[in-house]
Amino acid sequence: MEEKKLVVALAGNPNSGKTTIFNAITGARQHVGNYPGVTVEKKEGYTTYKGVRIEVVDLPGTYSLTAYSIEEVIARNFIIDNSPDVVVDIIDASNLERNLYLATQIIELGVPLVLAFNMSDLAKSRGFKIDTEKLSGLLGVPIVETVGHKGEGIDKLLDTIIAVGQEASTSVVARQHRPNYGSEIEPHIRELTEQIERLCTKDRARWFAIKLLENDNETIKRLGKPDGGCPEHLQEILAHANRIREHIEGITGDAAEIVFAERRYGFISGACTEAVTRTAESRHEMSDRIDKVLTNRYLGLPIFAILMYLMFQMTFTLGSPLVDQLDTLKDILAGAISDLWPAHMQESTLKSLVIDGIIEGVGTVLSFVPLIMLLFLAIAFLEDSGYMARAAFVIDRLMHKIGLHGKSFIPMLIGFGCTVPAVMATRTIESRRDRLTTILVLPLMSCSARVPIYTLIIGAFFPTHQGFWFFLMYLIGILIAIIFAKVFRVSLFKGESAPFVMELPPYRLPTARGLLIHMWERTWMFIKKAGTIIFMIVIILWALATWPKLPARQKGIFEQQRSQVRADKRITPKQINERLAEIAAKEHEAELEYSAIGRIGKFIAPVFKPCGFDWKISTAIIPSFAAKEVFVGQMGIIYSVGEEASEESEPLREKLQKNYSPLVGFSIMLFLLVSLPCVATFAVTAREAGLCWAIFQVTYLTILAWILTTIVYQVGSRLI
Amino acid sequence: MAGRGKGLKLSQRLEDYIEAVLVQVRQHGVARVRDIAAATNVSKSSVTAALKQLAQKGLIEHAPYEFVTLTERGREVAKRILRKHNLLTSFLFNVLGIDRDLAEKNACRIEHVIDSKVLERLNLLASYTQQCPLGANEWLERFSAYVKQQESGMSTSKDEQAEPAGAGAGDKQITLEQMKPGQSGKVKKIKADGLTRQRLMDMGLTPGADFFVERVAPLGDPVEIKVRDYHLSLRKAEASCIIVEPMEQ
Structure with a gap:
């Protein structure tokens, strides 16, 4: 049997339940990607129904x-350029x-359109009785009532x-009723239409x-293109259009855009009444x-x-x-592989790659997955229930003051846990400008990976008032974030700030299915995309730390020391082990110093000299x-305290x-707070905002860190 | 001008009502007693009484609790009045440079008494200014400079005259920002442009839309309103671009 194919585009307002309808139609047969050239998510899926393959975008x-x-623009261009067979507009019937x-x-x-009146149960419970047949007649468009989360309709x-898609699109469109803009405007539209x-x-x-x-x-751009447009007549048409615009403004006293919107709404209200x-x-x-x-004047904030x-x-x-369990699992896996490795190849590079490179590096990043899943579950709940919009409503004033958006708050908060899910959580911010600003300053929120560093340094140099120093580090991060959010707003993203005109959708009880799909989609995105880039960089870092290997002569010296210790009859077996560990650490240090990373470290050491850092x-x-x-x-490795170095x-x-003064200690903390974010952050920023922004983020943060640290160290060392 | 409706004599008041019906029909597709009452600033019962009279004259169709529709004849009468109104408003606004609100109000009153001949002349003068050999803009600019110079000493008299007795809120423009929780009103005009204007339009805050102020956020900034049966929040910066007409409780 020959299979027929229909391409269907799903349009609809945010919060109209478009995703549930999409899921209900396509089930698990989905593919999530991006529209070409932009980071707007594009979901596609298909289903086969009564012998027709229906592809849904x-x-x-x-x-x-x-x-x-x-x-x-994407939604519109898709409809114009790809001419889907049917456009389905999901309407929140309430x-x-x-x-x-x-x-x-x-x-x-002018495309074949079907309206899906979703949440029709909710509309009924809110006291609306919709005569869909009549409304369908008034609009000239078929209407189907659905209840997405129950799969009804x-x-x-x-x-x-299928019925609409198999009919000739011209006859479908001919039945539709377009809004009429009234007797003063319609003749002018006709004139211009005829001219075009x-x-x-x-x-x-x-x-x-x-x-x-x-x-x-x-549209002006589109008409200016040689194919499908008419650059040679564009000026003439535009001049005509401008005359009409002025005329409309003259007789109505409002800008033409307002008049058109008003008449469209008039057309709708007419039909609805x-x-x-x-x-x-x-x-x-x-x-x-x-x-x-929840949004009460006094209770809202608490x-x-x-x-x-x-x-x-x-x-x-x-x-x-x-996360800890996964970490342990990772170690067990590494141990198991090490045991299974053929005995005569214990020192092979491949083993080191698998264990020290892949399992250690990627494993560390993947062990964050449970954290990310839980965070996304919580965020999905806040979003699906409708509270997210309220949270933005409650906190917007504060965020707006520092040049951000009410919806930036939650990502910033998550940033204290881990920057990666925080960057992904910025997806709820619609304005690109607000979103980019938020992403760019997110790494300044001290994430949980900074904690071990702070613990080590504060413990070593500021044992009294530890709480104060911790708090200070968090505060410095927040302050720099605020300052730079402002700086970006007046430099990179200057101009009209995006309006905060936001719907507060009715509260709904989220469905488990919806929450899980939401959570999994984002988690999978993290695993897949971030995973590939992280994998690559981890391998590079591993290679840098592995090669070049110590020359045989130097290695021989350590071997010699080892056999000397083993042969020493004067010391106890316990002492032997201690001595062996010492030698191993020394060897490790020598290896590191000899490796590319050690050389790079030494090479760039002069750059860090003004910050007070040695090689x-x-x-x-x-x-x-x-x-x-x-x-x-x-x-720990460098100072040869063995592999077991920890912050404690x-x-x-x-x-x-x-070896260092407290000032250097503070400089280290400051530098690591501000400087280049981790690989996972880089990967996720590249994904969410584009590679250029990710590179920009790394660059500006690192330069900023260097400048700040240098100032602190130089001024500090002169004062003390 | 010489339509079938010419022989018909309507009182000023009835002319206002039928005009309001047409405006409502054009804006919303249908007219409701509630909206007409709001637009003409009178109680619903007086609207109903007037509508009854108009219905008797065969200009509108209106059964209790239903929408008001215009008959063929009524539409023509209403269009004629509305045309007068629009011509007058545009003359007062474009040629005389009187601000739009005042122009509207005066047009409302003049339209009932002006003879069509005089109106046509004014209309011709308006189009003459547009194609005058001196150049339309120059002509109007010079005139407006002259007006400014002449009026500089007596700037207040204009406003006093503009205030018909009992017109309520007066000439001062009230924005959505000034509205308090619990108040409702109607959008009159959007003064923003670009993205903000487009967003407000898309979300249904078009001129003529009714709204109700729900609440102000705890920190005092975004406000929450109910418009077209859903909840919308916007910052005060945006709210101050929306000129509204408060509704009497």
Whole structure:
């Protein structure tokens, strides 16, 4: 049997339940990627229904189809350029007027459209009685009622999609009723449409005309392109459009864009008043009552603080033991592989690559997965329940003051745990400018990997008032973040700040399925994408630390020492082991000094001299790019206190005290707080914001760290 | 001008109502008693009474508790009045340079008494200024400079005249930012532009939209309003771009 194929695009407002419908149609057959060239998520999936293969593309959730945001331009261009067979607009039936606004714009685009009135159960319970048949008649568009999370109406929706998709699109479009802009404006639209048809294109001429009257940049660009446009006549058409715009402004006193939006809403209200009746005036809805408490003038902030605290606590108390267990599992795995390794190849490079490189490096990063999953579960809950918008509402004033957005708060908070999920959590911020600013300053929130470093240094140099020094480090990070958020707002991202016009969707009880899908999607993204880049960098770092190997002659010296110790009859076996460990540590130190990393460390040591760092610190800083806490272990290796160096280890603290002043200690903390974020952060920023921004982030933070540390050290050493 | 409605004599008040019905129909597709009452600033019962009279004259169709629709004849009458209104407003605003609110108010009053001949002349003068040999803009600029110079000594008299007795809120523009929780109103005008304007439009805050101020955030900034049956939050900076008409409780 020949299989028929239909391409269906899903459009709809944010919060309209588009994702649930997408999941209900496609099930697990999904593919998540990005739209070409931009970091807007593109989800695709397919299903086969009654012998027809239906390919579904999930367009970004938008309120409108203007040229003001990437999401809208993407949704619009997809419809124009890819001409899907059917566009399905998911409508939140309990919020009809605003949801239909997008529908009017899709109708104007002249594509086969099906409306899915989702959450129709909710609409009923809120007292709306929608005569879908009548409304469908008024709009000239088929309407199917669905309840996404229960899977109701999905078959009917698919039936309708197939029926519409198999008809000639011209006859489907001919049945649709477009908004009428009134007798003063319509003749002018017609004039302009005719001119465009004559000089430019017959395709969607009316839509082009309306968009030109709305002064839509993207459309002007499109008409200016040689293919499909008409650059030679563009000026003439634009001049005509501008005359009409001025005329409209003259007679109505409002900008043409306002008039068009107003008339569209007028068209919708007209249709709704005919087809929708309110059976009960349900003033005190559940959602309103919850809001009375959660966004209350006095209770709002405390409740917000408590919820954030709970989220944090839950994630880290439940997650940390799991991280530790995975860590142990990693060690067991490494041990097992080491045991299984053929005895005669114990010293092989391959073994070192597998154990020290892959398992150790990637394993460390992957052991964060439980933490990330739990955090995303909590975030998914906040988002799906509708509280996220309230959190932004409650805290926006504060965040706006420092040049960020209300929605930046939660990522910043998560940043104290781990920067990686924090960067991913910025996805809830719609404005790209706000989102980038947030991402760029996120590494300044002292993440949990900084804790071992602080513990080591503060323990060594500032044993009294430890709490104060900890607090100081966190505070410095926050202050720099605030300053740089401001700096970015007035330099890189200057201009009109994005408006904070945000819907507060009704509270809903999230479904377990929805939460799990949300959580898993993001976790998988972390594992997959971050995993590949991290893998690569870990291997590079491992290679740098492994080669070049100590020359045989030097290795021989250590071997000789070892056999001397073993042969020594005067000391106890315990002492022998101690001596052997000492030699091993010395050997390790020599190896490191000889390796590329050691050489680079020595080579760049002059650069760090003004910061007060010697070559040993410089060498330890390089691998801290893999994970900040690696610095501690690396210092341990360099100071030959054996592999067991930890932040609590006394010998390392003593060595540090002996070799450095407290000022150097503070400089180390400052540098590691500000300087280049870890590999995982780099990878996730590259994914979320683009490689250029990730490189910029690393560069600016590192230069900033160097400058700050130098100032602190130089000024400090003169004062003390 | 010489339509079938010409023989019909309507009182000023009825002219206002039928005009309001047409405006509502154009804006919202249908007219509701509630909206007409809000637009003309009178009680619902007086609207109902007036509508009854208009219905008797065969200009509108209106059964209790249903929407008001215009008959063919009523539409023509209303269009004629609205045209007068628009022409007058644009003359007062574009040529005389009177600010829009005041122009609107005066147009509202003049439209009932002006003869069509006079109106046509004014209209011609308006189009003449646009194509005048001196150049339209120059002509108007010089005039407005002259007006400024002449009025500089007596700037207050204009406002006093603009205030018809009992017009309530007066000429001062009230923005959404000034509204308090629990108050409701109607959007009159959006003064923002670019992205902010577009966002406000997309979210349904178009001129004529009713809203209710729910609350202000704990820290005093974003406000939450209910518009088109859903909840929307916006910063005070954005709210101050929205000129509103508060509704009487």
